Amino acid sequence: MADQLLQQIVNSLLIGSVYALVAIGLTLIWGVMNVLNFAHGDFLMLGMFIAFWCYTLFKMDPLLSIPVCAALLFLLGVGVYRFIISKVMKGPGLAQLVVTFGVSIFLANLAVMLWTPDFRLIEKPLLAGTWSLGSVQLSIPKFVASVGSVVVSAAVFLFLKKTRTGKAILAVEMNRDAALLMGINTERINSLSFGIGSALVGIAGAFLSMYYYIYPQVGGLFGLISFCIVALGGFGSIEGAFIAGILIGLVQTLGGYFFDPAYKYALVFLVYLITVWIRPQGLMG
Amino acid sequence: MPKITARQAFVAAAVLVLLALYPLAVRGSFPMHLMIMVFLFAMLGVSWNIMGGYAGMFSFGQAAFFGIGAYTSSFLLTAHGVNPWIGLLAGGVVAAAAAALIGIPCSNLRGHYFAIASIAFAEIVRIHFNNWKLIGAAEGLTIPMQDESLRNFMFHSSKAPYYYIILSFLLLSLGVCSWVTTSRMGFYLRAIKEGHDVAKVLGIDVVRYRLAAIMISAFLTAMAGTFYAQYILYLDPESVLILPISVQIVLVSMLGGAGSVMGPVVGAAILLPISEVTRVKLGFKGSGLDMIIYGTLIMLISVYQPQGVWGLLQRLGWKKK
Amino acid sequence: MSAAPLLDVRGVTKRFGGLLANDDVSFTVSEGEIVSIIGPNGAGKSTLFNCITGFYRPNGGSIRYAGRNITRLAADRICKLGIARTFQIVQVITDMTVLENVMTGAFLRTGRNGAARERAEEVLRFAGLHEKLDAPATSLTIEGKKRLEVSMALATRPKLLMLDESMAGLNPVELRQMIALLRRVRESGVTLVIVEHVMEAVMELSDRVIVINSGRKIVEGPPKEVVVNPQVIQAYLGDRYRARG
Numbered sequence: 001m002a003d004q005l006l007q008q009i010v011n012s013l014l015i016g017s018v019y020a021l022v023a024i025g026l027t028l029i030w031g032v033m034n035v036l037n038f039a040h041g042d043f044l045m046l047g048m049f050i051a052f053w054c055y056t057l058f059k060m061d062p063l064l065s066i067p068v069c070a071a072l073l074f075l076l077g078v079g080v081y082r083f084i085i086s087k088v089m090k091g092p093g094l095a096q097l098v099v100t101f102g103v104s105i106f107l108a109n110l111a112v113m114l115w116t117p118d119f120r121l122i123e124k125p126l127l128a129g130t131w132s133l134g135s136v137q138l139s140i141p142k143f144v145a146s147v148g149s150v151v152v153s154a155a156v157f158l159f160l161k162k163t164r165t166g167k168a169i170l171a172v173e174m175n176r177d178a179a180l181l182m183g184i185n186t187e188r189i190n191s192l193s194f195g196i197g198s199a200l201v202g203i204a205g206a207f208l209s210m211y212y213y214i215y216p217q218v219g220g221l222f223g224l225i226s227f228c229i230v231a232l233g234g235f236g237s238i239e240g241a242f243i244a245g246i247l248i249g250l251v252q253t254l255g256g257y258f259f260d261p262a263y264k265y266a267l268v269f270l271v272y273l274i275t276v277w278i279r280p281q282g283l284m285g
Numbered sequence: 286m287p288k289i290t291a292r293q294a295f296v297a298a299a300v301l302v303l304l305a306l307y308p309l310a311v312r313g314s315f316p317m318h319l320m321i322m323v324f325l326f327a328m329l330g331v332s333w334n335i336m337g338g339y340a341g342m343f344s345f346g347q348a349a350f351f352g353i354g355a356y357t358s359s360f361l362l363t364a365h366g367v368n369p370w371i372g373l374l375a376g377g378v379v380a381a382a383a384a385a386l387i388g389i390p391c392s393n394l395r396g397h398y399f400a401i402a403s404i405a406f407a408e409i410v411r412i413h414f415n416n417w418k419l420i421g422a423a424e425g426l427t428i429p430m431q432d433e434s435l436r437n438f439m440f441h442s443s444k445a446p447y448y449y450i451i452l453s454f455l456l457l458s459l460g461v462c463s464w465v466t467t468s469r470m471g472f473y474l475r476a477i478k479e480g481h482d483v484a485k486v487l488g489i490d491v492v493r494y495r496l497a498a499i500m501i502s503a504f505l506t507a508m509a510g511t512f513y514a515q516y517i518l519y520l521d522p523e524s525v526l527i528l529p530i531s532v533q534i535v536l537v538s539m540l541g542g543a544g545s546v547m548g549p550v551v552g553a554a555i556l557l558p559i560s561e562v563t564r565v566k567l568g569f570k571g572s573g574l575d576m577i578i579y580g581t582l583i584m585l586i587s588v589y590q591p592q593g594v595w596g597l598l599q600r601l602g603w604k605k606k
Numbered sequence: 607m608s609a610a611p612l613l614d615v616r617g618v619t620k621r622f623g624g625l626l627a628n629d630d631v632s633f634t635v636s637e638g639e640i641v642s643i644i645g646p647n648g649a650g651k652s653t654l655f656n657c658i659t660g661f662y663r664p665n666g667g668s669i670r671y672a673g674r675n676i677t678r679l680a681a682d683r684i685c686k687l688g689i690a691r692t693f694q695i696v697q698v699i700t701d702m703t704v705l706e707n708v709m710t711g712a713f714l715r716t717g718r719n720g721a722a723r724e725r726a727e728e729v730l731r732f733a734g735l736h737e738k739l740d741a742p743a744t745s746l747t748i749e750g751k752k753r754l755e756v757s758m759a760l761a762t763r764p765k766l767l768m769l770d771e772s773m774a775g776l777n778p779v780e781l782r783q784m785i786a787l788l789r790r791v792r793e794s795g796v797t798l799v800i801v802e803h804v805m806e807a808v809m810e811l812s813d814r815v816i817v818i819n820s821g822r823k824i825v826e827g828p829p830k831e832v833v834v835n836p837q838v839i840q841a842y843l844g845d846r847y848r849a850r851g
Contacts, residue, residue, distance in 0.1 A: 030397075036397045036400070084588065087588045088587050088588055091588075091591040092543075092591050092592065093343075093396055094337075094343055094535075095539065095588075095591030096587075097343060097345075097397065098532075098535060098536065098583060098586075098587050099583065099584055099587035101532050101583060102582070102583025102584035102586075102587060103580070103584060104580070105529075105576055105577075105579060105583065106577055106581055106583075109573035109574075110577055111573075112576075113573040113577060220528075227401045227404070228401065231401050231402075235397070235398075260416075262412070263416065265412060266408070266409045266412040269405035269406070270409060272402075273387075273390060273391075273402060273405055273406065273409075274390070276390070276391075277390030277391070280393055280398065469719075469722070472702075472709060472713055472722075475701065475702060475706075475710075476699050480697065482661070482681075482693070482697060483697040483698070483699060485660075485661075485681035485685070486659070486681065486690070486692075486759070487685065487758060487762060488682050488686045488714040489682055489714075490682050491682065544701070
C-alpha cells in the first residue's frame with residue numbers, strides 16, 4: 001500500500017513538473033499583457049507534432065528537436081502577437097478572451113487537415129525503458145521530461161531575475177506605465193514575452209512527445225488544465241505556476257488513484273474551484 | 286427606457302410576419318433546420334447576454350446548463366414517463382439550482398477569472414455525465430418515439446411545429462431580457478459590471494444580483510436544452526456539454542453585440558448559416574476545413590468588429606437600443 | 607449636546623500586516639454638521655473612511671450610526687441605512703448616461719422606473735447637471751464627474767454623505783461651484799463628513815475639523831483654531847516652520 005502510494009506520488013511529480021513548464025509559459029504571457037491565451041494548449045500540440053515530424057522525417061530524437069520546437073514556437077508566438085493579439089488589446093475585454101479561442105480552433109483544425117486526426121507515437125526515443133528503484137517503477141522518458149522541465153523552468157526564472165531583458169519583462173509585469181516611463185519598449189516586451197511563453201510550451205511539447213500520444217486535439221485538455229494551474233498559482237506568478245503545477249499533478253494522479261481514474265480531471269477542476277473561492281487571487285497572486 | 290416608435294413597431298411586426306410565413310415558403314428540410322438552429326442559438330445568446338453582456342460575467346460554460354436542461358427532461362421522460370413540458374420546467378429549475386451552486390463561490394470573480402471558473406464548472410459536469418450510468422454515460426440517451434402532438438413535444442411529419450416553438454421560446458427570452466434591461470435589475474447589473482465598489486456604494490447587494498442574473502440565464506439556457514433534446518431525439522455528453530458549444534454561444538452574442546437585447550439575434554442570424562453551410566459543404570469526413578474557416582472568422586470578428594454588428598446597424602440610423 | 611450624535615466613531619483601529627493604519631480613532635458627528643478630516647498623505651484618512659463605510663473591517667473599536675452598531679455591516683447595507691460616500695478616484699458607471707447613473711442610485715429607494723427617473727432628474731437639477739442628462743458619463747470633465755458622483759450618492763437619500771477628496775483637481779471656478787453645491791447639500795438636511803486637502807474648502811465649509819496623523823487623531827476643533835495649532839503644523843511641515851498670524 002505504501003509502495004503504491006510512493007509510486008503514485010512519483011508519477012504525480014513526473015507529470016506535475018511538465019504541467020508546471022506549460023503553465024509558466026502561460027502565466028508569463030498573462031502577467032505581462034493580461035491576455036489569456038486559450039490557444040496555449042494548441043501550441044503545445046504543435047510542439048509535439050514538430051518533435052514527431054523531426055523524428056519521423058529526419059530521425060531526430062525528441063531531445064534533439066527541443067531547439068527546433070523552441071525556435072518555431074517562439075516565431076509562432078511573436079507572429080500571433082504581432083498580427084492578431086496586438087490588434088485586440090485596445091478593444092473590449094471580451095474580444096481579447098474570444099480571439100485566442102479563434103486561434104485555438106484554427107490551429108487544432110489546421111493540424112487535422114494537414115496531418116489527419118490519427119494518433120501518433122514516437123516509437124523508439126533515444127532514452128527509453130524503465131528504472132526500478134526499490135519498489136518504484138520510473139519510466140525513463142517521463143523522468144527525463146520531468147527533469148528537463150524543471151531545468152528549463154529554473155532557467156526561465158534565472159533569466160527573468162538576472163538578465164537585463166528579463167528584468168525589463170518583470171518590470172512591465174509589475175507596472176506597465178512605470179516601465180514605459182523608464183524607457184522600456186513595452187510593445188517589444190509584449191512580443192518577446194509571447195514568444196518566450198510559446199517557446200516554453202513548445203519545449204514542453206518536445207518533452208511530452210517522448211511518451212505521450214500525439215494528435216490534433218491533445219491541446220484541449222492540457223490547455224484547460226494549464227489555465228487552472230495559472231489561476232491557482234496566481235496570474236503572473238512564475239513561482240506560483242510551478243508550485244501549482246506540482247500540486248495539480250498530485251491532485252490528478254492521487255485523486256485518480258484513490259477515487260476514480262475517470263474523474264481525475266474533474267477533481268483537478270474541483271480543487272481549482274474550491275481554491276479560487278477561498279483565495280480568489282490564487283496562491284501567490 | 287425605450288419608447289418604441291411607430292416605425293420600429295412596424296418593422297418588428299413586418300419581420301414577425303415574415304418569420305411566421307417562412308415555413309410555408311421554403312421546401313426541404315435544411316432551410317427549416319437552419320432557421321431552427323438560428324433561433325436556438327439566438328435564444329442561447331440572449332440568455333448569455335443577461336449575465337455576460339450586462340453584468341460582465343463572461344461565462345464560457347453555458348453548455349453545462351444547456352446539457353442539464355436536455356438531460357433532465359430526457360431522463361425524466363425515458364425513465365419515468367414524465368411529460369417533456371414538465372421536464373422542461375424541471376430542467377430549468379435544476380439548472381438554476383446548479384447556477385446558484387456555482388455562482389456563490391464565483392461571486393467575486395470577474396473577467397478572466399470568472400471565464401476560467403465557468404469552463405472548469407462545465408467540464409466537471411461533462412466528465413460526470415460522461416461517467417454517470419444512470420443517464421447513459423458516454424452512450425447517451427435516446428428519446429423514445431411517441432405519437433406526434435404538442436402535448437408530447439414531438440413531431441414527425443414536419444419541422445414546422447419545432448420552428449414555431451423555438452421562435453416562441455426566443456421571443457420569450459427576448460421579453461425576459463428586455464424586462465431585465467429596463468428594470469432596476471438591469472441598471473444594477475450594469476453597475477456591477479462597472480465595478481463592485483461603485484455598486485456597493487449605491488446600496489446594491491452584489492452577490493444577490495449576480496446570482497439572480499446567473500439563475501435566470503441558466504433557466505432559459507436549460508429550456509433551450511430541452512428543446513434541443515426533443516428536436517434531435519438523441520443526446521450524449523459530446524453533443525451538448527462540450528466547450529465549442531459554450532464558445533459558439535459567446536461568439537453569437539459578441540458578433541451581434543453583447544450588451545444589447547437584439548445583438549445575439551443578429552449574431553446568430555449571421556453566424557449560424559455560415560457555420561452550418563460550411564459544415565455541410567466542407568466538413569467532409571473530418572477534414573477540418575469548415576472549422577478552420579470558423580476559427581478565422583472568430584479572429585476577424587474579434588479584431589475588426591468586437592463591438593458587434595448591432596452597434597454598427599445602430600449607427601447607420603436605426604436608433605433602437 | 608442633547609441629541610445623540612448621528613455618527614459615533616469609537617476607538618477604531620485597523621491593521622494591515624505590520625502597518626497600523628488607524629490607531630484608536632474616536633470622534634462624533636452631529637446631525638447637520640459639516641466635519642472635515644484632514645492630515646498629511648498616508649495618515650490613514652481613506653482607511654478610516656473605508657472602515658466607517660463597510661469596505662474594511664476594523665480590527666478594534668466600534669462605529670455607531672443613528673444609535674445603531676454598524677461596525678460589521680457590509681457596504682451595501684450601510685448605504686441602505688443612509689450613509690453614502692464618494693471615492694478618491696472618481697467612480698461613475700462608464701457605459702451609462704448621466705441620467706442612468708443617477709437613476710441607479712435612485713433605485714435604492716424605489717423599484718419603479720418612472721419614480722427613479724423623477725428622483726434622478728430632481729437630483730440632477732439640484733446639482734446643476736440637468737442639461738447633461740443624456741450625455742454619456744465618460745463625456746464629462748473631471749469636475750462634471752465629481753458632481754455626477756455626488757448626485758448618484760444623493761439619489762440614495764442619505765442622511766450622512768462622506769466625500770473623499772472631492773475638491774482635488776478642480777480649478778478655482780470649479781472649486782467655488784463645488785463648495786456652493788456642498789453648502790446646498792447641507793441645507794437640504796444632509797450631514798457631511800469630508801476628507802480634504804484643499805484648505806480653502808476646509809476653512810469655508812467646516813463646522814469642525816479633525817486632524818489625523820500617522821493613524822491617530824491629534825487635534826479636533828473649529829477650523830481657525832486647528833489651522834494654527836502647533837501640533838498640526840508640525841505634522842504637515844515638520845519642526846522648522848511656524849504659522850503666521
